[in-house]
Amino acid sequence: MTSARRAFSVAVFARCEGEILLIKHRRLRTWLPVGGEIAADETPLEAARRELFEETGLTGRFDLALGVDGTPPGFLGYEEHPAGSKGLHMNFAFVADVPSRTVLPNDEFDEHRWVRDAETLDCPPNVRELCRMAIAAGAGPLTALARAWLAAFNARDLDALLALYTEDAVHTSPKLRDRQPATRGEIRGKAALRAWWKDAMERLPGLHYAERHLTASGDRVVMEYERQCPGEAPMLVAEVLVCEAGRIVASHVFHG
Numbered sequence: 452m453t454s455a456r457r458a459f460s461v462a463v464f465a466r467c468e469g470e471i472l473l474i475k476h477r478r479l480r481t482w483l484p485v486g487g488e489i490a491a492d493e494t495p496l497e498a499a500r501r502e503l504f505e506e507t508g509l510t511g512r513f514d515l516a517l518g519v520d521g522t523p524p525g526f527l528g529y530e531e532h533p534a535g536s537k538g539l540h541m542n543f544a545f546v547a548d549v550p551s552r553t554v555l556p557n558d559e560f561d562e563h564r565w566v567r568d569a570e571t572l573d574c575p576p577n578v579r580e581l582c583r584m585a586i587a588a589g590a591g592p593l594t595a596l597a598r599a600w601l602a603a604f605n606a607r608d609l610d611a612l613l614a615l616y617t618e619d620a621v622h623t624s625p626k627l628r629d630r631q632p633a634t635r636g637e638i639r640g641k642a643a644l645r646a647w648w649k650d651a652m653e654r655l656p657g658l659h660y661a662e663r664h665l666t667a668s669g670d671r672v673v674m675e676y677e678r679q680c681p682g683e684a685p686m687l688v689a690e691v692l693v694c695e696a697g698r699i700v701a702s703h704v705f706h707g
Contacts, residue, residue: 455538455539456537456538456539457538457539457540457541458488458489458534458537458538458539458540458541459488459489459495459540459541459542459543460486460487460488460489460498460534460540460541460542460543461486461487461489461495461498461499461502461542461543461544461545462483462484462485462486462542462543462544462545462581463484463485463486463499463502463503463511463544463545463546463547464484464527464544464545464546464547464581464582464585465484465485465503465507465509465511465547465549466546466547466548466549466585466586466588467548467549467550467551467552467565467661467662468552468565468598468601468602468605468660468661468662469567469586469595469598469599469601469602470552470565470566470567470586470602471484471565471566471567471569471582471585471586472484472485472507472549472552472554472563472564472565473563473564473566473569473572473574473578473582474506474557474559474560474562474563475560475561475562475563476559476560477558477559477560477561478535478559479534479535481573481574481575482564482569482572482573482574482578483574483575483578484544484578484581485502485503485506485507485559486499486502486506486542487502487505487506488537488540489543494523495523495526495543495545496513496523496524496525496526496545498543499513499525499543499545499547500513500547503547503549505557506557506559506560507554507555507557508553508554508555509549509551509553509554510549511547511548511549512525512547512548512549513525513545513546513547514548515546515548515588515589516589517546517588517589523545525545525546525547526543526544526545527544527545527546527581527584527585527588528544528581528584529541529542529543529544530542530544530577530581532575532577544581544585546584546585546588546589548662550661550662550663550677551661552565552661566582567586567602568582568583568586569582591667592697593667593671593672593692593694594665594667594672596615596672596692596694596697596699597665597667597672597674597692598662598665599611599615600612600615600674600692600699601660601662601674601676603615604648604660605659605660607652609645609648609649609652612648613641613644613645615698615699616641616644616698616699616700616702617695617698617699617700618640618641619639619640619700620639620640620641620644620698620699620700620701620702621637621638621639621700621701621702622637622638622639622643622644622647622701622702622703622704623636623637623701623702623703623704624636624703624704625704625705625706626704626706627647627704655680657679657680657681658678658679658680659678659679659680660676660677660678660679660688661676661677661679662674662675662676663675663676663677663687670693670694670695671691671692671693671694672691672692672694673689673690673691673692674689674690674691674692675687675688675689676688676690686706687706688704688705688706689704689705690702690703690704690705691703691705
């Protein structure tokens with residue numbers, strides 16, 4: 452009697468701007484994270500780094516300490532699943548923060564999506580659960596708020612963006628000072644914020660903020676992101692969000 456094939460594997464939930472990368476697997480015809488089998492000479496973390504790069508061209512930061520001392524950084528959990536003719540995959544799942552949403556073509560998948568949740572996709576239940584875990588992993592409330600800010604801005608969702616602010620919130624910015632000298636670089640209140648961002652979104656439809664690093668401490672979170680706009684050189688930006696009771700009372704932009 453022969454036993455079914457078994458292999459150790461990794462799954463990598465690549466995370467960017469609060470969304471997770473899933474691929475439509477060509478052979479299995481379902482939505483999955485990138486991943487594959489662990490080579491004989493690899494640790495699970497080494498395999499996760501390799502698979503992420505081989506399948507997407509992305510490199511990521513596996514720097515979240517999510518377990519006890521000795522647990523590989525970025526490790527979300529262990530699960531087992533059947534992998535068709537490849538037998539049972541005994542799978543190590545990781546989350547990796549990646550700096551770009553640009554995915555290179557690969558023979559493993561037909562299409563890919565960046566998702567905030569996987570509830571509407573045809574994928575295994577454990578993938579949906581691990582997606583939720585990956586999005587929340589390592590994120591305190593201020594970090595989650597910053598990611599919600601970036602996601603709302605990049606989605607051009609002004610209502611969602613303004614919902615993160617108090618009614619009399621203050622915003623300062625060098626670009627605001629340059630375009631509207633009378634403001635001296637400062638505006639106050641949601642109406643002024645809406646007008647400022649609406650104008651920027653209409654003037655620059657390709658404007659995108661790519662998360663680079665988030666640092667939360669006390670009552671504020673510092674967002675470091677790359678300002679990307681067609682026809683302009685990328686620019687690194689730091690923006691400080693000052694918060695009270697889960698809402699932004701002030702935001703201050705600094706250009707490098």
